[in-house]
Amino acid sequence: KQEVTQIPAALSVPEGENLVLNCSFTDSAIYNLQWFRQDPGKGLTSLLLIQSSQREQTSGRLNASLDKSSGRSTLYIAASQPGDSATYLCAVTGGGNKLTFGTGTQLKVEL
Amino acid sequence: DAGITQSPRYKITETGRQVTLMCHQTWSHSYMFWYRQDLGHGLRLIYYSAAADITDKGEVSDGYVVSRSKTENFPLTLESATRSQTSVYFCASSGDRSSYNSPLHFGNGTRLTVT
Numbered sequence: 001k002q003e004v005t006q007i008p009a010a011l012s013v014p015e016g017e018n019l020v021l022n023c024s025f026t027d028s029a030i031y032n033l034q035w036f037r038q039d040p041g042k043g044l045t046s047l048l049l050i051q052s053s054q055r056e057q058t059s060g061r062l063n064a065s066l067d068k069s070s071g072r073s074t075l076y077i078a079a080s081q082p083g084d085s086a087t088y089l090c091a092v093t094g095g096g097n098k099l100t101f102g103t104g105t106q107l108k109v110e111l
Numbered sequence: 112d113a114g115i116t117q118s119p120r121y122k123i124t125e126t127g128r129q130v131t132l133m134c135h136q137t138w139s140h141s142y143m144f145w146y147r148q149d150l151g152h153g154l155r156l157i158y159y160s161a162a163a164d165i166t167d168k169g170e171v172s173d174g175y176v177v178s179r180s181k182t183e184n185f186p187l188t189l190e191s192a193t194r195s196q197t198s199v200y201f202c203a204s205s206g207d208r209s210s211y212n213s214p215l216h217f218g219n220g221t222r223l224t225v226t
Contacts, residue, residue: 025123032212044154051212053121075136089154093217096159097205098166099215103153 002094004051006102013080014110021105023090028068030092035064035075037106047088048075053095058096080109114138117202117218124192125226132187132221142205143185144215145169145177145191157159160185179182192225199223 004028011017023033032051036044048057050066050073057064061078073090087106091099115136124130145157146169156169157176166177174196176188177186189196200221206213 034214036215043219043221044203044215046214046216048211049214071117085211091154097161098156098169099144100147100156103151 002030002064002092002100004090004092004100004102006090006105008105008108009090009103010108012110015080015082017076017080017109018080019107021077021088021090021107023073023075023102025071025073025090025092025100027094030094031097032061032093033064033066033073034091034093034099035062035073036091038089042088061066075107077107080107082109082111085109115216116200117200117221119221120219121222121224123224123226124217125194126193126194130189130192130223132189132200132202132223134185134218136183136185136202136204136216138204139182140204140206140213140216141182143179144198144203144205145175145185145187146201146203147171148201148220149198153190157187157200187202189223192223194225196226197223 025029034049038044047062048064050057087104091101091103118133144159146154155171160166160179202218205215
């Protein structure tokens with residue numbers, strides 16, 4: 001059974017800092033890995049999707065990497081802003097297009 | 112507007128009642144999913160559907176029923192609600208049937224309380 005772990009569970013940083021969120025998974029037989037953002041009381045918004053054959057994806061200040069063989073992904077956020085405060089979740093896609101989610105990292109960016 | 116819509120946003124019901132949560136998407140996505148989100152458990156898959164009239168169980172399907180007679184709708188029914196089904200329920204959809212590389216789009220959720 002696939003298990004996805006995210007460390008740390010919570011993170012507080014000052015504005016402007018670069019930061020890294022970690023995601024690990026136990027079964028490397030995945031089709032892709034997605035990073036999501038969730039704001040309080042809202043659904044999840046897809047940030048980046050890395051296909052299993054890719055090593056990284058970038059969108060603006062976000063960069064996600066994937067090392068399938070070691071079962072790890074990182075989400076790098078450059079020059080963090082208070083608007084980046086949210087919970088970040090990673091999820092891996094296995095057979096049947098089903099996703100397994102991590103429990104998230106709650107990020108707070110302080111002024 | 113294109114998107115995925117869940118209704119109601121909030122629902123309070125009593126133990127033993129039947130309740131249906133609605134989900135509607137306007138993209139004609141093939142895949143649709145129901146998740147529940149609970150503290151300490153994260154998001155867990157209840158049911159999913161690869162196309163109209165094709166559904167399959169997820170990891171926490173007991174006590175739930177789904178149907179998908181039309182591509183755009185995927186209602187979730189709690190046949191006899193229990194307190195353990197108090198949760199936030201999310202509907203999601205993704206891409207075309209042949210692609211495993213379409214991002215997942217979520218609705219804003221339904222917060223269900225069973226008293």
